[in-house]
Amino acid sequence: MTGRLDCFVTGTDTGVGKTWVSAGLMHGLSATGLRVAGMKPVASGCRKSRRGPRNDDAEILRSLASIPVDYALVNPVPLPEPIAPHIAAARAGVVIDMDAIRAAFRQLQARADAVVVEGIGGWRVPLSEARSTADLVRELGLPAVLVVGLRLGCINHALLSVESIAASAVTLAGWVANHLLPDYSEGAETVNYLSERIAAPLIGVVPYLEQRDPERIATALSVELLSAR
Numbered sequence: 616m617t618g619r620l621d622c623f624v625t626g627t628d629t630g631v632g633k634t635w636v637s638a639g640l641m642h643g644l645s646a647t648g649l650r651v652a653g654m655k656p657v658a659s660g661c662r663k664s665r666r667g668p669r670n671d672d673a674e675i676l677r678s679l680a681s682i683p684v685d686y687a688l689v690n691p692v693p694l695p696e697p698i699a700p701h702i703a704a705a706r707a708g709v710v711i712d713m714d715a716i717r718a719a720f721r722q723l724q725a726r727a728d729a730v731v732v733e734g735i736g737g738w739r740v741p742l743s744e745a746r747s748t749a750d751l752v753r754e755l756g757l758p759a760v761l762v763v764g765l766r767l768g769c770i771n772h773a774l775l776s777v778e779s780i781a782a783s784a785v786t787l788a789g790w791v792a793n794h795l796l797p798d799y800s801e802g803a804e805t806v807n808y809l810s811e812r813i814a815a816p817l818i819g820v821v822p823y824l825e826q827r828d829p830e831r832i833a834t835a836l837s838v839e840l841l842s843a844r
């Protein structure tokens with residue numbers, strides 16, 4: 616693979632498997648010999664620790680990096696409450712600092728061949744009165760990977776997300792269908808329907824798994840498609 620393989624992992628909603636898929640992408644990219652780092656730039660729902668605020672997603676992504684990285688680079692904007700980020704920021708009396716995010720991202724890019732950046736919620740999540748996730752991704756110059764959490768309603772959410780990503784002038788590098796439920800029996804029809812309507816490649820279909828296993832998730836993902844854009 617040649618060139619950078621950074622990507623921004625967004626989803627059809629919150630809780631659709633962005634962290635699991637990011638973990639799988641990080642594992643798959645590391646397995647090709649690349650130096651890989653992960654990032655959750657804005658994380659709401661951080662607990663206090665002696666070393667400062669900590670968020671579960673950010674800690675998972677940090678633990679999967681193939682290079683040592685400080686927590687503050689992985690998660691430059693930690694917000695305490697597990698709510699919409701612009702509201703969490705307002706309640707914490709802070710403004711989400713885009714410059715800090717950009718600076719942390721550039722530092723990770725300087726050290727790693729691929730940076731996998733997990734978004735917060737879905738594509739149009741506001742980060743402030745004026746800026747949204749879409750603005751952040753465009754400013755970082757990242758292609759998006761859309762995780763579609765397979766459940767009732769996901770076709771609508773997937774098609775809306777694809778349209779919105781295009782309207783944001785961000786490249787969709789690919790999409791991932793994620794079986795986040797044990798008993799969703801319309802998965803194959805859903806994946807077929809979306810495959811015919813989403814021009815970007817299907818990077819993989821992740822099965823329902825009892826436990827998060829980055830290696831197992833990676834086997835379901837064709838990470839080389841990230842370089843095909």
Ligand SMILES: Nc1ncnc2c1ncn2[C@@H]1O[C@H](COP(=O)(O)OP(=O)(O)OP(=O)(O)O)[C@@H](O)[C@H]1O
Binds near residue numbers: 632633825
């Ligand atoms: N392939 C899967 N198999 C089984 N369970 C899954 C799978 N993918 C996701 N889940 C379940 O869905 C939950 C949400 O997944 P995950 O935390 O990756 O979502 P997310 O999109 O990152 O959420 P957030 O918006 O909070 O960051 C997980 O706790 C897990 O229980």
Ligand SMILES: [Mg+2]
Binds near residue numbers: 635672733
């Ligand atoms: Mg997550």
